[in-house]
Amino acid sequence: MLKTIVIGLIVTVVGLFALAGVNRAVNAMNQDSTLNGYSTTMVADENSVNVTINGEINHPGTYYINPQKTLGDLITLAGGVTTHADTSAYNTSLVINNRTTFYIPPQLIISDICVDSDAEKVNINKANESELLSIGFTSSQAPNVISYRSQNGPFEAIEDLLNVKGVGKATFEKVKNKIRLS
Secondary structure, eight states, X not given: OHHHHHHXXXXXXXXXXXXXXXXXXXXXXXXXXXXXXXXXXXXXXXXXXXXXXXXXXXXXXXXXXXXXXXXXXXXXXXXXXXXXXXXXXXXXXOBOTTOOEEEEOBOOOOOSSOOSSOOXXXXXTTOOHHHHHHTTOOTTXXXXXXXXXXXXXXXXXXXXXXXXXXXXXXXXXXXXXXXXOO
């Protein structure tokens, strides 16, 4: 009899600890934050996905968001863009869909140092092969960018470059601050 009572107490205590752990997980998913002076509650539903945003963003990080929401909605969750964000390099009306990361590049800032030519970001939706080569794409990658664009339509996000044959993370890191969408 005493053995049954002890086992019952152990099961009850373990159950209470397990329930407390579930409660902490739910509270972590229901993150309260203050955004632009408004208190918001971000609730992860069964449709929410983790999407990471970084670059010229006030609160870079990973956020739970419905994939049918737009990049503009994600930017709002992340506290907006900084004053240095290049608005020609992202599209706030882009639906997130299956994208998991976004990078908001800075504006091209010309230093006070003298340069021989004007520095300008390259529009990846219109650039020719020599323009793509000039910003760091290789002689095999540049035609692939143009081919991808003609087969799939204009790039909707700069991260779409990672879908181009031969373009990997290293190339993306090298060119991400030298390109724009429009």
